[in-house]
Amino acid sequence: MTEYRLLYENPLTGPEHLTDFVKEGNPAIAFDGDGIILANADPEELGDHAHWVLWLNRVFPADIKIEWEFQPLREPGLCMLFFAALGREGQLLFSPELQERDGYYPQYHSGDINAYHISYYRRKFASERYFETCNLRKSHGFHLVAQGADPLPAVADAIDFYKLTVEKRQQWITFSINALVLFRWEDDGTLGPILKEGCVGFRQMAPMMAKYRNLKVFGIEEEGI
Numbered sequence: 390m391t392e393y394r395l396l397y398e399n400p401l402t403g404p405e406h407l408t409d410f411v412k413e414g415n416p417a418i419a420f421d422g423d424g425i426i427l428a429n430a431d432p433e434e435l436g437d438h439a440h441w442v443l444w445l446n447r448v449f450p451a452d453i454k455i456e457w458e459f460q461p462l463r464e465p466g467l468c469m470l471f472f473a474a475l476g477r478e479g480q481l482l483f484s485p486e487l488q489e490r491d492g493y494y495p496q497y498h499s500g501d502i503n504a505y506h507i508s509y510y511r512r513k514f515a516s517e518r519y520f521e522t523c524n525l526r527k528s529h530g531f532h533l534v535a536q537g538a539d540p541l542p543a544v545a546d547a548i549d550f551y552k553l554t555v556e557k558r559q560q561w562i563t564f565s566i567n568a569l570v571l572f573r574w575e576d577d578g579t580l581g582p583i584l585k586e587g588c589v590g591f592r593q594m595a596p597m598m599a600k601y602r603n604l605k606v607f608g609i610e611e612e613g614i
Contacts, residue, residue: 391558393454393607397447401425401602411483414441414492416593424550424602426462429595441492442471444482444590445604451585452558452609458550458602459510464543466597467513471497472555473584474504477529482588492592498528503584506592507564509553510541513594523564523571532580537564537571550602558609559583 399406403420417430431439455472476487482502490496497504508524511517521539526532541551556563560583563573576583589606593599 390612392610392612394610395605396449396453396608397445397604397606399604401604409446411444411446412441413444413490414439416441416443421600424458424460424600426598426600427591427593428463428598429593431595433595435595438491438493439595440494440593442490442497442590442592444471444474444588445606446483446588447606448475448481448586448588449606450608452611454557454607454609455555455589455605456552456607457604458552460550460600461510461512461541461544461547461597462600463596463598464512465514465518466510466599467508467517467592467594468510468597468599469506469508469592470553470555471504471506471588471590471592472557473587474502474590475584475587477501477503494592497592498526498531500529502528503581504528504587505557505562505584507555509539509564509566510597510599511539512543512597523566525562525564525572525574527576527580527584530580534576534580535562535572535574540566540569540571550600556609 415430417428419426522536525535
């Protein structure tokens with residue numbers, strides 16, 4: 390029997406709900422009473438240096454379920470979730486032993502941290518919009534390990550929130566949107582040890598703007614037979 394125990398909950402509806410987060414890069418942050426609106430504060434002309442990451446400054450256990458609600462407001466751009474993120478030698482994500490990070494993607498996939506990351510709204514480049522998928526990668530390294538069809542519409546038709554869920558249970562990672570499972574992947578250890586505890590973070594690529602709310606993280610506990 391599986392039991393889900395709430396570890397963290399944040400409605401993300403006001404500035405007071407940002408105290409648990411650490412910014413890397415320069416996000417533009419606003420609130421409308423219905424969620425947090427995130428975009429880039431640096432000009433898009435900076436290219437790959439205009440993007441940012443917003444980390445939840447908590448270390449969660451190995452087996453978790455992450456839920457949040459998401460609504461795209463402006464495209465092109467890309468939205469991503471990091472999870473199970475730690476230093477490659479097990480350091481805490483904000484340890485002074487690790488290099489500084491500012492939202493530039495290679496620092497995250499080929500720097501000195503390990504993480505899983507799901508790109509779930511990929512509309513930055515024409516090739517992504519031509520054939521829309523949700524991608525799971527494992528780092529260190531830029532290893533694409535799973536894909537699923539992306540059911541999210543373009544901004545013009547995304548008139549409400551969507552509920553996104555990531556479940557990481559032992560060696561299995563499952564991703565769903567509005568309870569529709571898009572992929573389920575088994576980490577067999579061929580790309581390095583299975584990642585366990587770590588931090589959760591959101592990333593956006595400029596000029597994307599999106600709204601988030603109702604972030605929840607649950608621990609997963611398996612009761613013996």
